[in-house]
Amino acid sequence: MSGEISMIGSVILALFLAGYLGQQYLPPPKPRVVGLDLGTTYCSVGVFHPGVGDVEVIADRQGRKSIPSAVSFTLTEVLAGHEAMDLADSNPQNTIYDAKRFIGKVFEPDLLEQESARYPFQVVNNNGSAEFQVTTNVTFTVSPEFIGSRLLLKMKKMAEDHLGVPIHKAVISVPAEFDERQRNYTIRAANLAGLEILRVINEPTAAAMAYGLHKVEVFNVLVVDLGGGTLDVSLLNKQGGMFITRAMAGNNKLGGQDFSQRLLQHMMEQVRQTLGVAATLEEDIHRLRQSAEEAKLNLTLRTSVDVRVPLRLRRAETPGAPEPPPAVFRTTITRQAFEELNEDLFQKILAPVETVLAEGRLAKEEVDEIVLVGGSTRIPRIRRLIGHFFGKEPNTSVDPDLAVVIGVAIQAGIMGGSWPLQVSAIEIPNRHLRKVNFN
DSSP: OHHHHHHHHHHHHHHHHHHHHHHHHSOOOOOOEEEEEEOSSEEEEEEEETTTTEEEEOOOTTSOSOEESEEEEOSSOEEETHHHHTTTTTSGGGEEEOGGGTTTOOOOHHHHHHHHTTOSSEEEEETTEEEEEEESSSEEEEOHHHHHHHHHHHHHHHHHHHHSSOOOEEEEEEOTTOOHHHHHHHHHHHHHTTOEEEEEEEHHHHHHHHTTGGGSOOOEEEEEEEOSSOEEEEEEEEETTEEEEEEEEEETTOSHHHHHHHHHHHHHHHHHHHHSSOOOSHHHHHHHHHHHHHHHHHTTTOSEEEEEEEEOOOOOOOTTOOOOOOEEEEEEEEHHHHHHHHHHHHHTTHHHHHHHHHHTTOOGGGOOEEEEESGGGGSHHHHHHHHHHHTSOOBOSSOTTTHHHHHHHHHHHHHTTOSSOOOOOEEEOOTTOOEEEOO
């Protein structure tokens, strides 16, 4: 009997030794499960690398770790990501973005008409579901999940090119407010892209995992997610390794696009005043919009930026008049001016924060961690605003643009059985939860 026990012990020791030597000297296996963040404005894909335990957010060939959530239809091809966004001004009626706002939702006709009024492309009602009308050499409609599938397909290809292995399985994130139908339609989009979804995880939970909060003793976590088009605030309660969403609020019409638009309008007015002509040509507006977006990003790091934009500027048409020479618009945008242009929009961030605290019956002093998600939370004024409200600095240890995809990639590693093993976050569904919207 003692001999059998000794033999079993030797086998177990040999297995542990083999595992250790394998980790030290054998190349780690390629990850086969990816994490996907299908965002309203931008998308990202990440992987958890076995052995080293690192998360990598996969970049495209130009080194960009996020792609715009846009799909453009031309006479010859369907483009997704940056290539699609480049056509947003020249091909506006066939360049679809913000499809995530419509996926899996059932609309009353009046509400859908109201929602679609803000877009240059046509949104049509198909028995309560939104579809997008596209006209190339023929006219047809596409669903929001088809738009999502083209973005997911592009990210799948990015992952396969980078890892050198086929990818068929993924974990995907969704807003905490998504109901069962919206989650199922998101899964359908992934299936159209040839992906099997192993798990759907809430975006605030994914962000908390990216910050490592699933491994430390915190109880109340407030997640402020301010992206390009939406604001979502979630109050999470954590007990052990389990997260429960206690309250949600947000604004579906507030985000970085609005801040850029304010700056664009300001620059267009400066063009009119300094050059005496309004910018009306599509290519001029496109260049000004790109410059406004770039200036907004640079102002997160600098107190002022110089802007220089070559413009064609169509002048009043006179028969036989020669084409006017190109002009150059020059200006300096200060951070203070940018903040003043958007101060009323920034203040709107606090309303849903106050609401989730009230709904969750929590004083702001009881919040253990304030987590920032979304590129717009880089804006210094927004960070000061949140820090002043809570009387302490928010957690900025993770790139807010990539927080969700990092958390989803960790969960993908767990689902793929990667080592070293991670602590899994378990979400407890709160069926009675509702989101309060401020529009």
